[in-house]
Amino acid sequence: MIEKRALKKINLSQNKWLIGASEYGFTEKKNRSIFRKISIIPRVLNGISDIKLKKKFFDKEIKIPLIVAPxxxxxxxxxxxxxxxxxxxxDNQIPYFHSNYSRYSIRxxxxKNNNLDFINISLYLxxxxxxxxKKINECNTLGLNTISITVDSPIRSISYDKLNYGYDARTKMRKISKELRSELLREKLGPINWNTIRKIRRLTNKPIILKGILSYKDALxxxxxxxxxIWVSNHGGRSSETDLTSLEVLPRIKxxxxxxxxIICDGGIRTGSDFVKTLSLGADFVAVGRPIVHALISDKNSGLDIYFKLMEEELKTACILSGVDKINNLKNIDLKTHF
Ligand SMILES: Cc1cc2nc3c(=O)[nH]c(=O)nc-3n(C[C@H](O)[C@H](O)[C@H](O)COP(=O)(O)O)c2cc1C
Structure with missing residues (x-):
């Protein structure tokens, strides 16, 4: 619904870049369709009329267990x-992960935002x-909440949609910092390995999150x-056409x-019931990507506030209908998985 609204404001090739994914995009489609293979068994007459959705994300209390992906x-x-x-x-007490491939630096x-409440940094390696x-030192001095390191994209992947529509988002970015431009020009992602993460761990006491984990062996x-x-993610299907979704590996990793x-988990999560399924399969927090952009495009002033409110209501409804009175009790609900 939000996407439909947004589509009235941007052209098709722009939207194709936004929703697009690696190769044919089968992994991205599966990210969404996998939710149809998990059923919630509702509980009735449970006497629950309200539920508190607040949760601690490291040292911050957040409104609902939702995170904005970088x-x-x-x-x-x-x-x-x-x-x-x-x-x-x-304003909505939702953690935001700021990609370092952005127009604005974290500083x-x-x-501009007066402080860094709820702001976290996300770095590509x-x-x-x-x-x-340099980035980590900046995070240390600025007092940032957490640092996420994306490990699933050591190389740029091919998207057939991108090729067909001839749209290169990087040329459309209005302004990028000199620092970032030189990074983009270099485009030498890798070789990186676990030692790089060990070194980064020694650089900071801030919580470190690894984004893009699908194998329990890597999680260990x-x-x-x-x-x-651990951020269980296939990068919204944009990195590799694996046909493997976060939901399929989440219980094992957990x-x-x-x-x-x-555990944070993302990929195709769109509605309150998707949240409930992901949280009950083992995630502590769910993250969303594309809907955030669609919400912003659909209404530049209040689209995001409306979106967050909607998600809060949908999550509350889905929890109550599943017979859950505490957000941390979601792990005990009745689910039927068909995969
Ligand atoms: C337009 C776009 C840009 C993205 N840029 C980044 C990025 O800079 N760093 C990163 O770790 N992930 C990036 N991702 C992946 C998201 O963080 C997230 O894993 C994914 O979008 C979640 O799937 P969803 O869009 O289906 O909710 C990007 C995704 C999209 C759609």
Whole structure:
């Protein structure tokens, strides 16, 4: 619904870039259709009329267990996109992960937004460790909440839609910082390995999140290194056409982790019932990507606030109808999975 509204405001090739994914985009489609293979068994006469959705995300109390996933290149849709998302997230107490492929640096976000409440940084890894060090030092001094490192995209992937529509988002970004431009020009992602993460772990006491984990074996290595949270994700199907969704691997990852490592999960999550399914399969938090951009495009002033309110209501309804009175009890609900 939000996407339909947004489509009236942007052209088809722009939307194809936004919704697009790797190769034919089968993984992205599966990210959404997998939810049709999980059924919630409703509970009746449970006497529940309300539920508190607040939860702690590290040291911050957040309104609902929803996180805004990092997305680069958003200034092509609204030149103040990142500022608007940061500001709405602050107002709605929702964590926002700021991609370093953005028009505004984290420092600018802090200045324009007055503080960094609910703002987290998301970094891509490349073989220039000094750039990463600089960014992490900045996070340390600015007092940022957490640092997420994206590990699933060491190489740019091919999207047939992008080729067919001849649309290169990077050329449409209104302004990118000199620093970022040189990073983009270099485009030498990799070689990186677990030692890089070990080094980064030594650089900061801030919570570190590894984004883009699908194998429980990788999750265990990350846990051993002292990573604080695992972000189960296939990058919205934009990285690799694996046909493997986060939901299919989530229960296994959850059961294998040895410590109380936090799990964030994303990919195709759209509605309150999708939230309930993801949280009951083992995630502590769900993250969303594309709907945030569609919400912003559909109404540049209040689209995001409306979206967050809607998600809060949908999640509340889905929880109550599933017989849950506490958000942390979602893990006990009756689910039937068909995969
Ligand atoms: C336009 C766009 C840009 C993205 N840029 C980044 C990025 O800079 N860093 C990153 O880790 N993930 C990036 N992602 C992936 C998202 O963080 C997230 O994993 C994915 O969008 C979740 O799936 P969903 O869009 O179906 O909710 C991007 C996704 C989109 C759609």
């Amino acid at each position: 997305m680069g290149g958003l200034s092509q849709f609204d030149k103040k996109a990142e500022l608007k998302i940061a500001s709405s997230c602050k 600018e976000i802090k200045v 490349d073989n220039n460790l000094s750039f990463i060090k 290595i990350a846990e051993d290194i002292g990573v604080d949270a 059961s294998k982790l040895k410590k109380k490592t936090i």
